[in-house]
Amino acid sequence: MAIGPVQLIVLGFEHPNFHGEVVAELERLRKSDTVRVIDALAVYKDADGDIEVEHLSNLSTEEAIELGSKIGALVGLGIEGEAGFEAGAVAGAEAAAEQGGVRVFSDADAWDVIAEIPNDSAAALLLIEHHWAVPLRDAIARAGGFRLGDGFINPLDLVGIGLLTAEEAKELHDLETAGAAR
Incomplete structure (x- = not known):
């Protein structure tokens, strides 16, 4: 599976009033093969400051296992070089298979976002793959191009x-x- 550029987006929601519209739009984008949600974490903080956390992904089980191995490999590569790459790939695939999906974000990862979330609001951490960009990225690479920045x-x-x-x-x-x- 070719993976497109991956982006982390952190969104805030004042007085969240969700009716499934955001999830429906992410599913529509998935069906059109535009983007995939590799992992997402929604953190809700009620008026009293109590927190609820929910995971979301729209990967199939097979995609989750394959991406889990790639994400695990990247983490392992950064920590232990080539040996970590291999160990991380195996661990990531196993974790994705056991958990039924990729879990890049854990509840503990939300700690630095939680303090910034005002009461009666929410934040969403989305790790999105821009699948639409695979052919464009590949064409740029074949032409000798590379990314200098984005935003x-x-x-x-x-x-x-x-x-x-x-x-x-x-x-x-x-x-x-x-x-x-x-």
Whole structure:
């Protein structure tokens, strides 16, 4: 299986009122082979500060085992070099098979996000594979290209290049930063 570029996105939700819309959109993107959620952790903090954690992934069991081996290999490679790569691949595949999916995030991993989550809100940590980008990435590599950087562009910056009107950018900016203003 070719894996596309993987991105970690951390999202905040003020007064979360989930009705399955985000999960439905991630499933739609999965069905269109656009993105896959390798792992996700939703952390809910109620008005009293009590926390609830939930995992989400839309990988099949076979994909979870294969990606588990790759993620385990990356972790092992970073810790123990080539020997760690092999041991991590085996451990990652076994863990994915036992857990029924890839668990990149543990509840303990959320610790540094939890303190930042205001009461009566939530955060989502999403490890997403951009499957759509595999052919583009491969074409760039064949042409001798490589990534120098990446990032999301603030909607207000798009006004400067004429891609959005000031009103459209303000609406997007307000949507994207509503919870951050607290």
